[in-house]
Amino acid sequence: MTLIELLLRPVGPWGILPFILLLACAGLIFPKVLRNPFTWLALFxxxxxxxxxxxxxxxxxxxxxxxWCLSLFLSLRYSLDILPSTSRMLIGFAFALAVLWKAMLSPDYIDGRFFRVTALTDERFTNAVMLFGRLSPAELKQNREYLQPLPEGAELLNPPKLIEPPAFRRFTWVATWGALVLEASVALLFLIPIKKLYWYRHFALLFFCVVTYAFAPVAGFGWLLIVMGMAHIRPENRILNAIYIASYFAILLFAEIPWAGAILQWGT
Structure with missing residues (x-):
């Protein structure tokens, strides 16, 4: 599924991308290429x-x-037994660093400015902001004009006003603190090496992925977390494996179908 992600969301400039795509296609077509550790070393x-x-x-x-590609190389080269613990640690540290950046190193995140500005300026959030933030297209346009930087020393004769209804404030507050709490929970659950946390880890990760990537326009990140979470599944947990696969495709649907826009149109 890592190779599928590389095909769905190709990465790299023209001098690198063809080789990544070639390896991804070869791995999906030929099982020997997929299981060859040097395929993953090359991708790394x-x-x-x-x-x-x-x-x-x-x-x-x-x-x-x-x-992740490096960990797959090491696992296939030396022992697949290390893959579950490797995936657990990678997920745990990735989320821990995200929490560190947001909670300790970015005051604009804690006070809510990050999501308030991002929600207004990133066009990929337009439908969600209109649906949950209760902003009209005209108000959203006015807010973007308000946030538009001016040349140094320039001032508008009649500057636009920033419109932030209570619903928009609530939406950005939930996005800010909800993401932080979820990420901190995932980090702790995956970094603490206690077997009893197994099911809690998977629930937290799946919940984070489905909720976050229904809004966040970075499906590639969601797919990667899903794949890494699957590497931590015990062989006998087939239903859990199916839930992960369903979540993988749910993120694909979220990325390709403007569901918030469809709800807005249906509501009007």
Whole structure:
């Protein structure tokens, strides 16, 4: 499923991308290529090259994807028994670092500015903001004009006003603190090495993925977390495996179908 992700969301500049796609296709067609550890080592090298070439602009999950390919190489090369614990630690540390960045290193996140600005300026959130934030298209346009940077020293004669109805404030508050609490929960559950937390880990990760990536326009990150979570499933838990697969495709549907926009149209 990692290879499917690489095909659905290709990554890399033109000099690297063809090789990533070639390996992904070959791995899906030929089982021997899929199980060959050097396939994953090559993908790790290509993804690392992509990070270097695009530095410092690569999406966060590209770093995690590179680490994941390296862990697959090591598991196939030496022992598959290390893969469940490796996936658990990668997920745990990824979420722990996300919490560190948001809670300790980014005051604009804690006070809500990050989501308030992102929700208004990122067009991918337009439908969700209109649906849950109760902003009209005209109000959203006015807010974007308000946030539009001006040349240094310039001032508008009649500057637009920022419109933030209570519903919008609630939406961004829930997004801010809900994400932080969920990420902290996942980090703790995956980093604490207690077997009794097994089911809680999977529930927390699945809940995070389904809720977060219904809104966040980064399906590639959601798919990667789903795949890594599946590596932590015990062989006898087939139903849990099916739930993960269903979640994988749910994220695909969220990414490709503007469900919030459809609800808005249906409501009108």
């Amino acid at each position: 090298v290509l993804l690392t090259a992509r990070i270097i070439v695009d530095w410092p602009l690569p999406d966060n999950h590209i770093y995690l994807l590179a680490y």
